[in-house]
Amino acid sequence: MNFYWQAETILNKLSRHEGTIKSLTLGDDNVKDKKRMYALVCETLKYKEVINMVIDNSKLLQVEKKLPRTLALLFVHDLLFTKRGIQSSDGSLKQAVLRHQTRLKAELVKAKIKLNARTDSDLVSQKVKDAVHIPRYVRVNEHQTTVKKVLDKFQKEGYVLEETKENLTGLSPKTIRKDHHLPDLLVFPPNTDLHDHPLYLSGDIILQVNRPSTPFPFSTHHLILTSVSAMQDKASCFPAHVCRPLPHAHVIDACAAPGNKTSHLSALMRNTGKIWAFDLDRRRLELLKRLTGRAG
Numbered sequence: 001m002n003f004y005w006q007a008e009t010i011l012n013k014l015s016r017h018e019g020t021i022k023s024l025t026l027g028d029d030n031v032k033d034k035k036r037m038y039a040l041v042c043e044t045l046k047y048k049e050v051i052n053m054v055i056d057n058s059k060l061l062q063v064e065k066k067l068p069r070t071l072a073l074l075f076v077h078d079l080l081f082t083k084r085g086i087q088s089s090d091g092s093l094k095q096a097v098l099r100h101q102t103r104l105k106a107e108l109v110k111a112k113i114k115l116n117a118r119t120d121s122d123l124v125s126q127k128v129k130d131a132v133h134i135p136r137y138v139r140v141n142e143h144q145t146t147v148k149k150v151l152d153k154f155q156k157e158g159y160v161l162e163e164t165k166e167n168l169t170g171l172s173p174k175t176i177r178k179d180h181h182l183p184d185l186l187v188f189p190p191n192t193d194l195h196d197h198p199l200y201l202s203g204d205i206i207l208q209v210n211r212p213s214t215p216f217p218f219s220t221h222h223l224i225l226t227s228v229s230a231m232q233d234k235a236s237c238f239p240a241h242v243c244r245p246l247p248h249a250h251v252i253d254a255c256a257a258p259g260n261k262t263s264h265l266s267a268l269m270r271n272t273g274k275i276w277a278f279d280l281d282r283r284r285l286e287l288l289k290r291l292t293g294r295a296g
């Protein structure tokens with residue numbers, strides 16, 4: 001599938017909450033150039049508000065009736081916010097956007113004046129800027145390794161171990177800290193990309209991508225865990241710690257895929273007892289099987 005059409009499908013799935021940016025780009029084997037796709041999707045979402053404003057004010061979609069808005073967002077992003085421009089073979093929809101490029105560029109200038117923005121990054125909303133500054137949380141999979149071994153490995157790669165602090169503003173590149181609250185959690189600077197790291201590929205570390213779950217304890221031995229929305233956050237590491245099932249407990253993880261909390265619970269239970277992991281989505285359940293298998 002053409003790169004931009006695939007990006008369009010991903011943006012539409014995101015708007016229907018059918019996955020996270022990471023699972024739909026970096027985690028999908030049908031996406032060939034994963035890093036480029038991840039970057040395009042993130043950057044387009046970052047400027048989405050202003051791109052929509054430019055599209056509406058230029059009347060692009062009223063003239064080019066065959067151009068879907070989501071595809072237009074992607075094309076206009078690359079046209080206005082990248083040096084390389086639109087990177088696609090000469091499709092008729094790309095030509096439809098290029099026909100309006102002078103108008104689109106003029107509308108961007110007007111939007112900047114209206115929003116009092118001197119640079120492109122001034123156009124990004126505060127909400128998005130705050131999200132960009134969330135540190136990268138990494139959970140150590142204590143089934144397979146220890147916090148100490150993981151820290152040693154990163155330090156050998158040049159990461160500097162900094163003092164554990166509650167305040168995480170201004171994390172420098174290539175630094176690492178133990179989390180202030182959770183013993184199996186490490187903190188990296190925002191935008192640290194560990195998707196190709198051998199410790200991630202071997203399942204020794206797990207990148208946190210989910211929002212807090214709602215644990216409902218039946219008793220100390222029987223728990224139900226549910227979670228239905230996704231966001232990159234430390235909070236997704238709390239449910240398993242809060243439930244903290246005893247070894248040999250039986251646990252129900254009711255909305256389990258891709259299985260981050262399933263594997264976390266299992267690590268806390270020292271691989272004893274039984275966890276029943278359910279998910280509505282058969283495809284995501286296959287992903288859960290793969291990832292919990294990799295996590296040991």
Ligand SMILES: C[S@@+](CC[C@H](N)C(=O)[O-])C[C@H]1O[C@@H](n2cnc3c(N)ncnc32)[C@H](O)[C@@H]1O
Pocket residue numbers: 210213226227228229230236254255256257258259260261262278279280281284
């Ligand atoms: C955010 S994900 C869960 C993340 C997971 N708890 C983890 O820690 O990796 C939400 C999951 O809930 C599943 N889901 C939604 N409604 C469900 C239902 N009624 N029964 C089972 N699973 C459901 C979705 O398919 C999706 O895989």
